[in-house]
Amino acid sequence: MSELIEGLPDAVALRCLARVPFFLHPKLELVSRSWRAAIRSPELFKARQEVGSSENLLCVCAFDPENLWQLYDPLRDLWITLPVLPSKIRHLAHFGVVSTAGKLFVLGGGSDAVDPLTGDQDGSFATNEVWSYDPVTRQWSPRASMLVPRAMFACCALKEKIVVAGGFTSCRKSISQAEMYDPEKDVWVPIPDLHRTHNSACTGVVIGGKVHVLHKGLSTVQVLDHMGLGWTVEDYGWLQGPMAIVHDSVYLMSHGLIIKQHRDVRKVVASASEFRRRIGFAMIGMGDDIYVIGGVIGPDRWNWDIKPMSDVDVLTVGAERPTWRQVSPMTRCRGTILGCTQLRI
Structure with missing residues (x-):
C-alpha cells in the first residue's frame, strides 16, 4: 500500500481519515486505491473509536420500497440508502x-x-x-x-x-x-x-x-x-402503546400524550395529539430525543384514502419544555415501518 497521505506514517494518516464523517466515505474512496482499501478496512473503524469520532445513526426499513433500508444521520440531517x-x-x-x-x-x-x-x-x-x-x-x-x-x-x-x-x-x-x-x-x-x-x-x-x-x-x-x-x-402496570427508551427511561405514547413511566409512576411529558390519525409508525429513542418515523394516515369516515408517510418528527425529552420539531423526511422509504434500530459506526 502506498502512503495514504504523503509525509505521514499510515497509522497517523488513518487517524486523520477516521475523523471524516461516515456519509463522506464513498467520496473518499475515489481519491486512490489505497484510500479505498483504508476506508473499507476494520482498522479505520477501530481508529474512529479511538479518536472519538464514532457516529450514532438510525436504521429504518418501511413497507415501500420492498426490503430497502435507510440510515439517518442526525448531526447532518441526511439519509443514506443501503443496498437492497x-x-x-x-x-x-x-x-x-x-x-x-x-x-x-x-x-x-x-x-x-x-x-x-x-x-x-x-x-x-x-x-x-x-x-x-x-x-x-x-x-x-x-x-x-x-x-x-x-x-x-x-x-x-x-x-x-x-x-x-x-x-x-x-x-x-x-x-x-x-x-x-x-x-x-x-x-x-x-x-x-x-x-x-x-x-x-x-x-x-x-x-x-x-x-x-x-x-x-x-x-x-x-x-x-x-x-x-x-x-x-x-x-409494572405499563400502559399500552408505542414505546421508546431514552437514557434507560421508558416513554410511551398513549391517548395522545407522551408519558414517562417508571413502574406505576407516570409523568406527562408532551402532547402527541398530532399522531392520533397516524398508524404503523416507529417510535425510538436516540440520545436525548424520541423519533416518530413514517407510518400511514389511515382512512376515516370522511376520507377512505390511505396516505403513506415519510415524515420524521423529533421530541427532545431532556429539554425544559419539550416541543416537537420536524427533520428531513426519508428520501426513499415511506409507509408502515417494518424495522427501526440504532447503529453505532
Missing part, C-alpha cells in the same frame, strides 16, 4: 432488528406476500434466516440461522450478544423458546424458555442491563436477569 436486502422472501416483515459490534442484523420474520398476477400467497410466515449489514464493506451477508423459525418476536442486543424470545413459528403457533447469538463466533445457543407464551406478538427492550419481553395487550413483563438463570415475571 438480498432475502428471497418478498416484503420481509415481522422480523427482529438490532445492531451490535458495528453491524446491523435482520433476523427471522416472514411475509404474507401475494403474487399480484396469480393471487397465490407465495410468502413464508416465519423464517430462521439472519442477515448482517457491514458498513465497512457496505454489503449484506447471510449469518448462521436461528435454531427456531420465528416472526413477531422479541429481539434485543445485550453485552455484544443478540437475544431472541417468543413470537410465532412457521405454523403460526406461539412459542416460548429463547436463544442467544454470538456475532463473533456466528453461533446460536438455546437459553431458558419464557415462563409463559401468549397468542400475541411480543417485543423486547433493554432497561438497566436486562432484557424485558412485552406481549401486546398484557401489563406483565418477562425479565431476563442472567443468561443462565431464566426469566422472572413482573407486572
Whole structure:
C-alpha cells in the first residue's frame, strides 16, 4: 500500500481519515486505491473509536420500497440508502432488528406476500434466516440461522450478544423458546424458555442491563436477569402503546400524550395529539430525543384514502419544555415501518 497521505506514517494518516464523517466515505474512496482499501478496512473503524469520532445513526426499513433500508444521520440531517436486502422472501416483515459490534442484523420474520398476477400467497410466515449489514464493506451477508423459525418476536442486543424470545413459528403457533447469538463466533445457543407464551406478538427492550419481553395487550413483563438463570415475571402496570427508551427511561405514547413511566409512576411529558390519525409508525429513542418515523394516515369516515408517510418528527425529552420539531423526511422509504434500530459506526 502506498502512503495514504504523503509525509505521514499510515497509522497517523488513518487517524486523520477516521475523523471524516461516515456519509463522506464513498467520496473518499475515489481519491486512490489505497484510500479505498483504508476506508473499507476494520482498522479505520477501530481508529474512529479511538479518536472519538464514532457516529450514532438510525436504521429504518418501511413497507415501500420492498426490503430497502435507510440510515439517518442526525448531526447532518441526511439519509443514506443501503443496498437492497438480498432475502428471497418478498416484503420481509415481522422480523427482529438490532445492531451490535458495528453491524446491523435482520433476523427471522416472514411475509404474507401475494403474487399480484396469480393471487397465490407465495410468502413464508416465519423464517430462521439472519442477515448482517457491514458498513465497512457496505454489503449484506447471510449469518448462521436461528435454531427456531420465528416472526413477531422479541429481539434485543445485550453485552455484544443478540437475544431472541417468543413470537410465532412457521405454523403460526406461539412459542416460548429463547436463544442467544454470538456475532463473533456466528453461533446460536438455546437459553431458558419464557415462563409463559401468549397468542400475541411480543417485543423486547433493554432497561438497566436486562432484557424485558412485552406481549401486546398484557401489563406483565418477562425479565431476563442472567443468561443462565431464566426469566422472572413482573407486572409494572405499563400502559399500552408505542414505546421508546431514552437514557434507560421508558416513554410511551398513549391517548395522545407522551408519558414517562417508571413502574406505576407516570409523568406527562408532551402532547402527541398530532399522531392520533397516524398508524404503523416507529417510535425510538436516540440520545436525548424520541423519533416518530413514517407510518400511514389511515382512512376515516370522511376520507377512505390511505396516505403513506415519510415524515420524521423529533421530541427532545431532556429539554425544559419539550416541543416537537420536524427533520428531513426519508428520501426513499415511506409507509408502515417494518424495522427501526440504532447503529453505532
